[in-house]
Amino acid sequence: GAVVSQHPSRVICKSGTSVKIECRSLDFQATTMFWYRQFPKQSLMLMATSNEGSKATYEQGVEKDKFLINHASLTLSTLTVTSAHPEDSSFYICSARDDRFGRGNVEQYFGPGTRLTVT
Amino acid sequence: AQSVAQPEDQVNVAEGNPLTVKCTYSVSGNPYLFWYVQYPNRGLQFLLKYITGDNLVKGSYGFEAEFNKSQTSFHLKKPSALVSDSALYFCAVRARMDSSYKLIFGSGTRLLVRP
Numbered sequence: 001g002a003v004v005s006q007h008p009s010r011v012i013c014k015s016g017t018s019v020k021i022e023c024r025s026l027d028f029q030a031t032t033m034f035w036y037r038q039f040p041k042q043s044l045m046l047m048a049t050s051n052e053g054s055k056a057t058y059e060q061g062v063e064k065d066k067f068l069i070n071h072a073s074l075t076l077s078t079l080t081v082t083s084a085h086p087e088d089s090s091f092y093i094c095s096a097r098d099d100r101f102g103r104g105n106v107e108q109y110f111g112p113g114t115r116l117t118v119t
Numbered sequence: 120a121q122s123v124a125q126p127e128d129q130v131n132v133a134e135g136n137p138l139t140v141k142c143t144y145s146v147s148g149n150p151y152l153f154w155y156v157q158y159p160n161r162g163l164q165f166l167l168k169y170i171t172g173d174n175l176v177k178g179s180y181g182f183e184a185e186f187n188k189s190q191t192s193f194h195l196k197k198p199s200a201l202v203s204d205s206a207l208y209f210c211a212v213r214a215r216m217d218s219s220y221k222l223i224f225g226s227g228t229r230l231l232v233r234p
Contacts, residue, residue, distance in 0.1 A: 043209065112161055
């Protein structure tokens, strides 16, 4: 089946530093990837849609200058949390859509998540 | 507004008993519905989906869900619960928003299966 990986699985960083999270589709190409944020005991909130070769589309209320998304290849999207603060601590999950099934593909495959803790 | 509701924060069942996790939705057009399971500190694992066809959908690990158009529901069920089924369950619907399709998730229901 389709596998999506994330790296790192957990990261601790100091306030004011930047952290990069990678999302890779391992056995399929993904023009479109999604980044979600999940607070403890809450649901997933879509942050942005990452499109290979073009700018990401951010959801309302998400600061694009703080959460930089780069989708440089068909198998890799990165999320960089810039100038991190303790309130950015969260569980970040990416997902990807398999290009083989066209734009109408309804399935998204999720990564295992990255636990970010900002001290 | 397009949305998904999971009315129960937690469902408690005894091992071996049947379980139901409720989900209702509100979406324009034909709904594409999904159930995912999440274990602690892990991403989401796909359980099953409904796109079209039979209202009863069978998925992974013995789970099934029944699509009910008149009640706009998509409840997750399993005939005999296992302790290992204890996890967080999310219902989701694909919705068209801002010229693209996005998954809208419910708030999640924690399933606790006691031995």
